[in-house]
Amino acid sequence: MPMPAPFVNLTQLVQCSDAELEALLEQADFENLEPGRDLPPLRERLLRLERERGLTEVHRRVSDKVLAAGARLVETPRYIGMQHSFALSPDGRHLAVASNRLDESHGGDVRIWELATGRVVDAVGFETTLVGSTREPSCLQWSPSGQWLGVILDQVVIGVLRAFAGMLPSFTVDVTRRWGSPPGWGVINPKTVENTGHLPAWCWSPDETQLFISTPGPDGALGCIVPFREGTRVNEDSEGIRWCPARLDGQPSKSRPHTWVRWSPDGSRIQGYCKQEFVLEPHTDPEPEPHPSASAIDVRSGDLEYRFDELKLPVAFSPDGARLAYGEESPRLANGHTGRAMSVPSKDVDIRILAVVEYVWSSDGRRLAVLINGYEFPQVLIFEAGKLLCQMDLKRRSFGLSLKSGDLGRWAWSPDGSMGACLLREGGMAEPWKREGIKVELWKVGPSPKMLRRLEGASGIDGLAWGADGMLVGTGPHTIAFWDVNTGEQRFRSSLELEPGRVPPPSDWNPWPDEVARFIPTELGWDFTRAQPDGTVECPPGSREKLEPRLMFSVGGRHAWPWRWAEGTRHARWADGAPSLVEPQAEAAFEERRVPVPEGETLEARDARHGKWGFLRQYQAPTRPLNHYKAEPVFTHGPAISRANLTPYLGKGVMLRQTQYGTWYALGTLLEVSDEGILLHPRAPIGSYRERLLSFRDILWIGPAVPLHLHSTDG
Structure with a gap:
């Protein structure tokens, strides 16, 4: 039509x-x-x-x-938990992201971001279910048409939801619980975890009528093919499941299930790799060590076409599955259909390779980017038809960190393969865990490569995806950013973490207790906000300027339309009032306490007292829960966390946060400060209990605790 x-x-x-x-x-x-x-x-x-x-x-x-035909109001969140699973839509215009909840409850969200605007256009919340995983790639996948979105739920189940509909999954597959799940070698007492299931690799069939699930099965099967029908729930006993026996040359393969799988575009085979293959033959001495392997399952018979045991990580199949790039010490190519070695592309390259860190194929499979850490400096080698096309020297830079899931890489090809974006950090390869000085470089790829421009605002980014219409998106555990590559303009960037010195507000302060809390920090409290699907927004006047840019109508579930453009029409309005809130109790925020010092204290007893309380005889103990305080001033990781800055707060209540990826907070009294660390009472939740002091290295931010008030002061 x-x-x-x-x-x-x-x-x-x-x-x-x-x-x-x-x-x-x-x-x-x-x-x-x-x-x-x-x-x-x-x-x-x-x-x-x-x-x-x-x-x-x-x-x-x-x-x-x-908006006359109807549209949902969607708020692009200001604060969410760690992002960990990512998938670019087939048309390159949307990025799906699975994330934890900020308070680390057993819940998560799948959000769809529009690349052109950098705003959320669809969101599905799971109140008691974990979504995606940090452990393996491809936990979140679009169907080939972009109509459906599948995601791992609670590390076991695959749920499929209709994209852009804002609805929970209408189809689930739960088939991993019966045959060695989780693997017996992965736990101390396998009996205690029988039938709990495990995290499966999975993929769509090209025609979207079936899913393949990689899991141990009956009689040595390595997975099963299940029919996809909206509105159904599939388990191990459902009709229509077809197990793949995975015989190799007519014999049981004794292989491990794949860690990553893809259905070939022609529908004939399922290809993938296993990170830890372990084939135990009888009477072998010594026992073989686990190793990576690649293999292909024939869809018609369910048997293995081959198993390639010489595989070395990292690894990447070409989009059509015909070639397999692999190897850390030097890049190698194998035939993806047979597993036979094809060539060593780098044999004519005059470079000493320390390690290959990533392989990235262009979307048409014509070109291959190989990211290399050399002994002198990193480089990107570009191969075309198995031959070196060009190499890019990255002197005085190093590659940025990689995403834990591996869903997105540090190199992203433009859709036509003529350009590439590379995630780099200023400086050499020392201290590679640092996120400071991150830049994105755009390169023209060809016989004479050329760096076109640098994109700013990439701190916190670990992975890149190049979408349609010249839009590039960068993601990290707590950051997302969108650029127009044609102009270098950053369309939107959001740090999804709470500001240093803040923890989530108390849940009982939320005026809408049956809804996920949305909040904006004020000087000594929080403003709570709510965006209704009909366009009504409740927010104290003092925080409206911060909230308004994140309010978008989702037209057709796919396209963001700014709420501010509709203000003053029947579609968008600020609500006048909000529910009345209960004032917090008026008890003191701190209690003054004294350390008992007995008369005639022995030297041994004094040393013991100093070991527990430092040299203090009087201190200030916080009396309220941790989320009733903020840290102010706040000192962040690096030179600011030092003896000179913290000594003035001895005997005072302090707040701190530990580690980079988790949300471990602590509230206590600062008892002692040295050149290396602090003594806190009670002790911080993580740290070495062999050491008396908590090292400055383990603290992300710290500051004296200041009590919060329920009502904001700027509204």
Whole structure:
């Protein structure tokens, strides 16, 4: 069926003056508006108008017409828990992200971000279910058409939800609980975890009618093929499951299930690799060591076509599965259909390779980027048809950190394979765990490669994805950023962590206890906010300026339309009031205490007292829960956390946070400060209990505890 004519001449829309724009849009036929085709250029033109003239009546009139057919208000979150699973949509316009909840309860969220705006357009919350995983890649996957989104739930189940619908999964697969799950060698007492299930690798069939689940099965099977039908729940006893016996040359393969799998585009085979293959033959001495392997399962028979036991990590199959790049000491290629070695692409390259850190194929499989740590400096080697096309020297830089899940890499190809984006850190390879000085470099790839520009604002980024329409997205555990690669402009960036010195507010301060709390910090408290699907927003006046840029209508579930453009219409309004809140109890925030010092104390007893309480005889003990305080001033990781800065707060209550990835907080009394660390009472939740002091190295931020108030002071 042909698409209806555009609601307006799109060429005129882009090129017309501001004066002509109003008349053009008055004559437009909004009944013919096709969001996928018409909304992006319309939105860009209105953004330009806003930059030049501010919000106008045109924005309101157009919003009224665009939103007339219905749209959901979605808030791009300010604070969320750690992001860990990522998947770029097949059309390159959306990024799906699975994340924890901020308070680390047993819940999580799947959000879909629009690359063109850098805003969330769809979100599905799981109140008691963990989503995705940090342990393995591909826990979150789009179907080939982009209509469906599958995600691992509670480390065991695969749930499939309809993309852009804001609804929980309508199809689940739970087949990993019966045959060695989790693997017996992975736990001390396997009997205690029988039938608990394990994290499976999985993939879609090209026609979206089936899923393959990599898991131990009956009689040595290495996985099963299950039919995909919306509205059904599949388990090990369901009809229609077909187990893959995984025989090799007519004999049981004795292989381990794949760690990562993909269905070949022609539908004939399922290819993948196993990180720890362990094939134990009888009467072998010594017993073989676990090793990586690659293999392919014939879909028709369910047997292995081959097993490639010479595999070395890292590894990457080409998009069509025909080639397999692998090896750490030097890049190698193997035939993805047979497992036979093909070539050593680097044999003619004059470079001493310390380690290959990543392989990235272009989307058409024509080119291969090999990220190498050399003995002198890192390089990116580009191969085409198995031959070296060019190499990029990255002197005085080093590669950024890699995502734990491996879903996104430190190199991202442009859709046509002519350019690449590389995630780099200023300075050499010393202290590679640091996230400071992160930059994204855009390179023109060819016989004479050229660095085109550097993109700023990449701190906290561990992985890149190059989408459609010249949009690049960078992600990390607590950061997400979006750039227009044609101009270098950063469209949006968000640090999803609480600011240093803050922890989530008390849950009983949330005026809407049946909803996930949304909040904005104020000087000595929190402003709670709520965005209703109908466009009503509840937020104290003092925080509206911070909230407003994150409010977007989701048109068709896919396209973000700024809420501010509709303010003053029937679709968007600030609510006047909010539920009355209960004032906190008036007890003192700190209690003054004395350390008992007996008369005639022996030297041995004095040393014991100093070991427990430092040299203090009087101290200040916090009396309220940790989330009733903030740290102010706050000293962050690095030179600021020092003896000179902390000594003035001896005997005072302090707050601190430990580690980089977790949310381990502590509240206690600062008893002693040395050149290396602190003595805290009670002790911080993590740290070496062999050491008396908590090392400065283990503290992300610290500061004197200041009591919070329920009501904000700036509203």
